[in-house]
Amino acid sequence: MTAHVIADDAEALAVASALADEFRAGAGARDAERRLPRAELDRLSASGLLAVTVPADHGGADVTAQTLAEIFRLLGGADGSIAQIPQSHFVYVNVIRRQGTDEQRTFFFAELLAGRRFGNAQSEAGTRHVQDIRTRLEARPDGSYVLNGTKHYSTGALFADWIPVLARTGDDKLQVAYVPADAPGLTVIDDWDGLGQRTTASGTVRLDSVPVPADRVLPHHLTFEGPQLHGAVAQLLHAAIDAGIAAGALAEAAEFVRTKSRPWFESEAETAAGDPLLIQRFGELALQVRASEALLREGARAVDAARARLTDDTAAEASVAVAAAKVQAARAAVEVSSALFEVAGTRSALASLNLHRHWRDARTHTLHDPTRWKIQHIGRYVLNGTRPPRHGLL
Template sequence: MTTVTAERITSADRARRVAAELAAEFAVGAAERDRLRQLPHREIERLAASGLLAVTVPAFYGGADLPASELAEVVRILAVADPNIAQIPHSHFVYLNLLRLAGSEAQRRRWFAQVLDGARIANAQSERTSATVAEVRTTLRPVDGGRFRIDGDKFYCTGSLFADLLAVLVRLDDPDGHSGLAPGEYVAYLPAESPGVRIVDDWNGLGQRTTGSGTVHFDGVLVDFGQLVERSGAVRAPTAYGSYAQLLHAAIDTGIARGALDAAADFVRTRGRPWFEAGVERAADDPLVIQRFGELSVLVTTAEATLAAAGLAVDAATAGPVLTGARPSAGAAIAGAASTGLAVDGAISGGSSGRADGRRCDGTGTGALRGQLGEDHACTGGGVVGEGADDPVARASLAVATAKIVADRAATEVSGALFEVSGTRSAAVDLNLDHFWRNARTHTLHDPVRWKYQHLGRAILHGTAPPLHGVI
């Protein structure tokens, strides 16, 4: 467990100022850390101590309760300086949000308190050998004593080398129903140093080289019921869980774009040579270079504006009453169902700002959930209850999809154009200016924007809401 003593940030203004101060510090040596693949242990300690990692903890539990739009701006500011450092806490914030949406009161109190004290969460979600990125093979099996064992291997575990806690995505393997839990996927929160956990520093990506995105092996790792959160309670209910996570990815790409543009401008002003046909003495006075910078600036400022608008859309989809300990959670409903032998396939509590906006049902277990969560959560029929593409959660998903598309283009084009406007000398290996493009190209692969175009087109032509699967 981390021994960092974290500051307490209580406002969005303070969060932005702290992020800007840290960004100025982290920018120094970012290219060198990338070139040598020096993991930013000191920088992550500074980030944890700053209090930024706790800014989304609900106010009821002692946090700043910042909305998604403000968190995205913090991430963007950090990404301008070093997108590796900006990406490391991505899953930290996402799995804090899962606790908020679907954790029990005991789980919230337990892990929110640790995060306020500086604890860091990393994901163990993706699997290299699965047929698709959505398939989960890591198993959660009940064992004697009311406990469970986790077995499997995870890859792309961003931040795992810096983590105190791992959020492990598992599939319940309990065909006889001995556990009393509903079939499906769960997230197990466990100490990174738990017996049976082995973290391997084997990430060798083209870019984002210092994110600590290694492999994590789980061999008979034991957890209890109190460490499990049902994932479907947040992902497959209209809670803006997916758009919240994707907004932060868009913020990283937007930050990369701004960082690349700033680096290109600095190089052209201080080291660039004009093309002889331009008839000017400075590269910065070449009219064609000026034109190109204008075009690149439009890309970056459009990405920033689109990100800001998407953040407000996510805020609107998650706005509501202040989250307090009195509100029942999905975890509480699952626990109650388990104790009574009921099969629960999905439950949801407060939204990202405490709004009880869960409206999912699948035709089974609905009555049980209505009884335990109250009439606000009742639904009829199968699938998702909503208002199509006009639903606030759908609008948030579509706004974030747009932001992700624009940020993807801005990051990859601007980081490549850096060399176009800077000239041959900018390609020197010792300058390592290609780390902007490598980081952009690697991070934008996280989820394909081509499918985001599909969801946007279907919404416009058919009024179809985007799917609820956590990556839009």
């Protein structure tokens, strides 16, 4: 595989905008038919966007968090499934940046620049909670490992070249094993049947005595032993997807009202777009979208500032700023995608138009982690100065 190498932030944004325009055109049909976006992901790989966080000294653009968030917002506005697929990719690039050895960084950054994709195998079903990881990474006498376990919600794994797997070693410490998708004993099952984000193929990964060389394992537990931005960056990308879905739903609602809706007879307006009550509602929805975009930019700036001078305090500021962005973006995505039908009228509910994909994507994606706990941590920080916990979800 060969891929273009993006030079800087400006080029990354231009490429993302162009790809978003391409992906938007077929988003409704892909969702309706559950047609997996393999060709679109190949375009994403070839474009170089998946390597934009590779450090400059390894040949990458090393874009800012502001740029990365905007890339995801643009993609989210075009297709909520395609935007979700590379989220874990960038999270596990960050693990390599922070915990990889020089040799691991050199190897994997070259893979990324060549267009290789990371999936994920982290969540498990039937455990006590999301951080109760029971997949085991067992040491062999020769220093290598064997992986055993079952993962669910493995977004991106079906399309991946490498699948990062969260697992625990015998000392119960959390590790990430980077496993090639064709490794013996690894099976990816396309059994995702979610309400929304239907083409993410977020199915099951089974690991049956999968061999893992020692140099493909990174000590993820060390990520959380000092000030870190792992959770803030991961959540920033989730917030960007939600903000994109909200903006995409608003744009489609406005286009529908301008071109297909009839005015309500009591408005005495010549067109639906001239109805003063609809104008009022669109103004309210636009405020939700603009607020989500503003808080997204604020969160990204806080991450960039913390990255430049990482301390407990700057990391806490970044986590809180991103949490605020995520709460607002989640609310905007669900409200605006639902209000689309309110403003567009009966015809917009036709299944053939598939306008409900925006709400289904928003409703599904915003279930990733509860915003009520983000609000709790924001409140603790504001009222008592309590820094957010370092568990990777803030």
